[in-house]
Amino acid sequence: MPLDRFFARSRTSLGMARTALEHVAEANEPCDMVDTAGRRCIAHPLSAYDGQVNGAWLWLGHKDEPEPATPHDPAGAWYFNLTNFEVGGSDELLDLYRQPNDQRRTKRAMGEAFTRLTAGPDASEALAKIVQSRPGSEHQAVWTVVCDDGDRRAAHFSCRAVLHSTEDGPQIIMHGITHDIGPADDVPQAPHLAVLERRVLDAAAQPGTHRAIVDVRTGHIIQWIDAPPSSIDWAVPGIDIFHPDDAAVVHHLNRLGENAVTASLRLRCTDVTWISVIVTSQPMLLNNSTTAALWTIDVNSSLNG
Structure with a gap:
C-alpha cells in the first residue's frame, strides 16, 4: 500500500515517515525523531548481507507514549541476484529460519533458497519473474517456511527487481523481505497441499x-x-x-x-x-x-x- 494512502488522514505523519525512511535507506541505521508538536517516529532498517536496505520497521506515536513492549514478528531481508544466480539473506532472516549459527553463510546458490519453502499456487508466476529478470517487476505472496527445527510458519514476502551498475557490469537483483505472520496451520493463505502441477511432478x-x-x-x-x-x-x-x-x-x-x-x-x-x-x-x-x-x-x- 502506498504510504500516502496509508497516512491519508495525516500529512504530518506522512512527512515524518518519509523523512525517517529516507534516512534509514541512506544510512542503514535506525532513526528516532521528534517534531515540534511532540510526535515521534522510529524506524529500524531491514537490510541483507549485501548492505542494501530493503525495508524498515516503522512506528509513530506521541513522544510520551511508550514504545511497543512486545517484540515485533520476525522478519528478514534477502536478495536474489538474477544475473549470477547468487542469493543472500540477513541474520534476521536466518533467525526466522531458526538456522544454527555454525551453518550460516552470507552467500548461497539460488537452488538452495527454495529448500525451506512450500510454494503457493503462484509458484510458476514467481519463477517466471526470476527467468524474465525484468527490472521493476514485483511479487507478493504468502508461502510456508519449514524452519530448521521442523516448525511450519506462514510467511508473507514482498520483492522488487532493480537494475544495479557494478564493477562486473549491470546486474539485476531482486530485493525482498520475508515476514513471519504466524503458524502455517492458522493462516488460511499459507499453502498446506501442493498445487496440481506440483502433485503431478511429485507423482x-x-x-x-x-x-x-x-x-x-x-x-x-x-x-x-x-x-x-x-x-x-x-x-x-x-x-x-x-x-x-x-x-x-x-x-x-x-x-x-x-x-x-x-x-x-x-x-x-x-x-x-x-x-x-x-x-x-x-x-x-x-x-x-x-x-x-x-x-x-x-x-x-x-x-x-
Missing part, C-alpha cells in the same frame, strides 16, 4: 533420479523438485555445476522443442572430481510467455570422470 518422481528447474539462458538451477543428489556440488554460488567443456551440451539440452532431449553431462562432485550422468531436458511452461527447462538427472547411469 512422476523416480528412485535414482533428481529433477530441477533450470534457467535456459545459463544452465543455472533455479529450484530442485526432488532432494538434490548428495554427491553433486551444486550449492556453491556463482559457479556452474557442469564441466566448462560441456557448455555446448548444456546449450543443446536447453534448446527446447516439443520433445525431450537426453545427453551425457559432466557435473561437479563434492570431492572435486567430475561425474558423468545422463540428463533428460524437457520444456516446463511457467506462464504463457516464459519457459524453463525441467532437467531429470539419472545418477544410476553415472560414470566417474
Whole structure:
C-alpha cells in the first residue's frame, strides 16, 4: 500500500515517515525523531548481507507514549541476484529460519533458497519473474517456511527487481523481505497441499533420479523438485555445476522443442572430481510467455570422470 494512502488522514505523519525512511535507506541505521508538536517516529532498517536496505520497521506515536513492549514478528531481508544466480539473506532472516549459527553463510546458490519453502499456487508466476529478470517487476505472496527445527510458519514476502551498475557490469537483483505472520496451520493463505502441477511432478518422481528447474539462458538451477543428489556440488554460488567443456551440451539440452532431449553431462562432485550422468531436458511452461527447462538427472547411469 502506498504510504500516502496509508497516512491519508495525516500529512504530518506522512512527512515524518518519509523523512525517517529516507534516512534509514541512506544510512542503514535506525532513526528516532521528534517534531515540534511532540510526535515521534522510529524506524529500524531491514537490510541483507549485501548492505542494501530493503525495508524498515516503522512506528509513530506521541513522544510520551511508550514504545511497543512486545517484540515485533520476525522478519528478514534477502536478495536474489538474477544475473549470477547468487542469493543472500540477513541474520534476521536466518533467525526466522531458526538456522544454527555454525551453518550460516552470507552467500548461497539460488537452488538452495527454495529448500525451506512450500510454494503457493503462484509458484510458476514467481519463477517466471526470476527467468524474465525484468527490472521493476514485483511479487507478493504468502508461502510456508519449514524452519530448521521442523516448525511450519506462514510467511508473507514482498520483492522488487532493480537494475544495479557494478564493477562486473549491470546486474539485476531482486530485493525482498520475508515476514513471519504466524503458524502455517492458522493462516488460511499459507499453502498446506501442493498445487496440481506440483502433485503431478511429485507423482512422476523416480528412485535414482533428481529433477530441477533450470534457467535456459545459463544452465543455472533455479529450484530442485526432488532432494538434490548428495554427491553433486551444486550449492556453491556463482559457479556452474557442469564441466566448462560441456557448455555446448548444456546449450543443446536447453534448446527446447516439443520433445525431450537426453545427453551425457559432466557435473561437479563434492570431492572435486567430475561425474558423468545422463540428463533428460524437457520444456516446463511457467506462464504463457516464459519457459524453463525441467532437467531429470539419472545418477544410476553415472560414470566417474
